[in-house]
Amino acid sequence: MSPNQRVLVLGSSFAGLNAALDLRRRLRDEVEVVVLDPRPRFTFIPSLVWLPFGLRRPDQVTFDLGSTYARKGVRFVNEAAAGIDLDERIVHTDGGRRFDYDRLVVATGPRLAFEKIPGLGPDDGHTQSVCNLDHAVRAGEAWQRFLADPGPVVVGTAQGGSCFGASYEFALNLQHQLARRGLADVAPVTFVTAEPFLGHFGLGGIADSESRVRRMFDRRGIEGIANAAIREVRADEMELESGRVLPFRYSMIVPPFTGVDVVRSVEGLANPMGFLPIDHRFRHPDHPEVYGAGVAVAISPPATTQVPTGVPKTGQMSETMGKTVAVNIASDLQGGRHRDLPVEKMSAVCMLDGGDDGIVFRATDVLSTRRRRRGFVTSGPHGHWVKLAFERFYLGTRRRGVTLL
Numbered sequence: 193m194s195p196n197q198r199v200l201v202l203g204s205s206f207a208g209l210n211a212a213l214d215l216r217r218r219l220r221d222e223v224e225v226v227v228l229d230p231r232p233r234f235t236f237i238p239s240l241v242w243l244p245f246g247l248r249r250p251d252q253v254t255f256d257l258g259s260t261y262a263r264k265g266v267r268f269v270n271e272a273a274a275g276i277d278l279d280e281r282i283v284h285t286d287g288g289r290r291f292d293y294d295r296l297v298v299a300t301g302p303r304l305a306f307e308k309i310p311g312l313g314p315d316d317g318h319t320q321s322v323c324n325l326d327h328a329v330r331a332g333e334a335w336q337r338f339l340a341d342p343g344p345v346v347v348g349t350a351q352g353g354s355c356f357g358a359s360y361e362f363a364l365n366l367q368h369q370l371a372r373r374g375l376a377d378v379a380p381v382t383f384v385t386a387e388p389f390l391g392h393f394g395l396g397g398i399a400d401s402e403s404r405v406r407r408m409f410d411r412r413g414i415e416g417i418a419n420a421a422i423r424e425v426r427a428d429e430m431e432l433e434s435g436r437v438l439p440f441r442y443s444m445i446v447p448p449f450t451g452v453d454v455v456r457s458v459e460g461l462a463n464p465m466g467f468l469p470i471d472h473r474f475r476h477p478d479h480p481e482v483y484g485a486g487v488a489v490a491i492s493p494p495a496t497t498q499v500p501t502g503v504p505k506t507g508q509m510s511e512t513m514g515k516t517v518a519v520n521i522a523s524d525l526q527g528g529r530h531r532d533l534p535v536e537k538m539s540a541v542c543m544l545d546g547g548d549d550g551i552v553f554r555a556t557d558v559l560s561t562r563r564r565r566r567g568f569v570t571s572g573p574h575g576h577w578v579k580l581a582f583e584r585f586y587l588g589t590r591r592r593g594v595t596l597l
């Protein structure tokens with residue numbers, strides 16, 4: 193029997209991959225699950241902080257999506273969504289194909305908005321990025337050039353950013369590499385962040401996360417500058433809005449995010465930033481056949497900060513959203529109970545590696561405005577080993593198409 197309904201998933205990373213695999217497990221054969229993504233391989237993005245230092249190769253942190261999906265009966269199309277017609281319920285691809293859908297899942301992640309700060313980014317600017325595989329490879333090439341002529345380093349997250357953990361991990365790993373090579377004195381590391389205080393993580397801090405981060409930075413001689421907004425990056429220096437100028441020979445800055453163009457450009461689909469509004473079921477309030485998951489969805493910060501910051505949408509949160517979407521679409525199409533998950537009730541789990549130690553935390557109620565919310569935070573050498581073990585577990589299971597329902 194050929195399927196008579198179709199769920200179309202745009203994007204196949206943490207949110208889309210898990211949504212698609214869970215949908216396939218929940219839906220009977222009358223429903224086809226189709227996934228579009230221009231990238232043929234899944235990348236375990238959390239490992240990209242190691243790639244520039246030669247600690248991982250691309251083939252070690254990626255796997256082929258086509259064979260994973262084929263094993264599970266999901267149709268994978270290695271093309272990008274290029275247009276969405278909400279009235280006709282059709283998606284056009286950059287390969288000239290068109291797919292109609294009964295339910296659409298938008299899991300397209302972020303667009304990296306380097307253009308918001310002059311001189312930012314690896315294409316038209318002077319800073320590196322580890323936000324995708326291509327950028328991490330180039331950050332590694334720049335690292336090799338830097339090692340031949342080392343000097344000051346600046347790492348951080350720009351104003352409007354939300355992915356704070358990545359810059360902490362990168363700063364700590366980079367400093368660890370410098371120390372191993374005896375270069376710590378010639379290459380001092382400065383950390384700049386839009387967060388109101390170190391260890392805030394876009395979540396208001398978790399328990400004593402601020403003092404833990406401070407201790408780690410002090411031990412390694414990293415200067416941390418909170419409430420930092422970057423005015424401009426030039427070839428060998430970064431100017432902050434405060435007027436301070438930071439010279440550098442190597443810099444990695446996580447940029448602000450917006451939604452991707454194909455979502456941003458559809459009238460009535462996204463907010464002005466290009467993120468998808470969602471209700472408690474991760475469904476679009478005006479288009480109930482459209483769901484969203486992961487970084488693609490809109491989550492407003494609960495409080496304003498001196499320098500604008502966003503709420504992080506971690507890989508684990510993206511997966512939870514993808515799984516919630518799968519439950520609700522299966523209920524829409526084949527009956528059963530829906531699942532409500534208000535964003536403010538979500539938890540964020542994060543493992544930050546520091547090279548030979550790390551921080552692991554779990555923050556409850558991610559939109560709470562309480563300073564230093566309740567939660568769990570631990571740090572030390574075990575933080576490093578927890579992340580290594582999780583990487584192995586995650587890639588091993590998802591490569592085989594296994595998720596935990």
Ligand SMILES: Cc1cc2nc3c(=O)[nH]c(=O)nc-3n(C[C@H](O)[C@H](O)[C@H](O)COP(=O)(O)OP(=O)(O)OC[C@H]3O[C@@H](n4cnc5c(N)ncnc54)[C@H](O)[C@@H]3O)c2cc1C
Pocket residue numbers: 202203204205206207208228229230231237238239240241271272273274299300301302322323324355357358452454485486487488505506507508509510541542543544
């Ligand atoms: C360096 C780094 C380290 C991190 N470490 C951690 C960590 O330790 N723990 C943690 O929980 N989180 C971590 N994160 C955050 C985590 O990577 C993100 O939360 C996660 O990747 C979000 O998943 P996503 O599926 O929403 O989006 P993404 O991972 O960004 O994926 C979006 C997908 O959509 C595809 N896509 C884009 N446009 C289209 C289109 N037009 N049509 C079809 N497909 C499209 C893309 O190719 C991509 O595959 C880290 C992030 C970075 C950058």
